[in-house]
Amino acid sequence: EDQVTQSPEALRLQEGESSSLNCSYTVSGLRGLFWYRQDPGKGPEFLFTLYSAGEEKEKERLKATLTKKESFLHITAPKPEDSATYLCAVARGQNFVFGPGTRLSVLP
Amino acid sequence: NAGVMQNPRHLVRRRGQEARLRCSPMKGHSHVYWYRQLPEEGLKFMVYLQKENIIDESGMPKERFSAEFPKEGPSILRIQQVVRGDSAAYFCASSPYITSGGPNNEQFFGPGTRLTVL
Numbered sequence: 720e721d722q723v724t725q726s727p728e729a730l731r732l733q734e735g736e737s738s739s740l741n742c743s744y745t746v747s748g749l750r751g752l753f754w755y756r757q758d759p760g761k762g763p764e765f766l767f768t769l770y771s772a773g774e775e776k777e778k779e780r781l782k783a784t785l786t787k788k789e790s791f792l793h794i795t796a797p798k799p800e801d802s803a804t805y806l807c808a809v810a811r812g813q814n815f816v817f818g819p820g821t822r823l824s825v826l827p
Numbered sequence: 828n829a830g831v832m833q834n835p836r837h838l839v840r841r842r843g844q845e846a847r848l849r850c851s852p853m854k855g856h857s858h859v860y861w862y863r864q865l866p867e868e869g870l871k872f873m874v875y876l877q878k879e880n881i882i883d884e885s886g887m888p889k890e891r892f893s894a895e896f897p898k899e900g901p902s903i904l905r906i907q908q909v910v911r912g913d914s915a916a917y918f919c920a921s922s923p924y925i926t927s928g929g930p931n932n933e934q935f936f937g938p939g940t941r942l943t944v945l
Contacts, residue, residue, distance in 0.1 A: 753931070762938050764936070768932065768933050776876075806869060815934070817869045
């Protein structure tokens with residue numbers, strides 16, 4: 720069964736404390752992996768798309784990487800405004816499978 | 828450049844009533860997806876539509892739920908005879924193009940409709 724899991728479920732960091740979020744997937748015929756950010760009460764906001772193992776994408780303090788079985792979202796020197804839930808999703812068939820998300824809190 | 832629009836933002840219904848949720852995709856987007864999100868849970872795919880066509884409805888309950896995306900106007904997610912378990916946030920997303928083999932590009936999400944069933 721196609722599945723997407725994310726760890727940790729929740730993460731609390733001090734401002735400036737770098738860390739990584741994990742997204743593991745078991746999907747046959749992966750055609751893309753996506754990272755989104757979701758703030759409370761809002762819709763997800765697109766961050767990155769990764770298509771093949773070894774690919775990396777960066778945006779400000781965020782960097783996403785992809786292997787054949789998992790993806791990492793690295794957060795370097797986070798700020799309180801980076802606090803949000805980070806979702807990963809994979810494209811398979813005619814639809815997408817989302818993971819449950821990692822709830823990130825960055826304390827000042 | 829307006830983003831994906833959903834209305835209403837909040838909807839309260841009593842058990843047994845009907846709920847209609849509307850989604851206007853971004854300009855130039857002809858592919859729409861509907862998702863449901865329960866508190867503290869991830870997004871669950873419901874249905875993928877193109878103009879006048881349902882492409883994949885594998886995530887949508889067989890009874891009481893239906894979706895359409897007419898040639899003109901917004902996409903509609905319709906829930907008949909709502910029950911308390913239908914209470915959730917419903918998100919719509921759109922994308923501009925689809926490569927061969929199926930969708931594999933980023934989606935742009937609306938702000939969601941929060942449905943409460945009393």
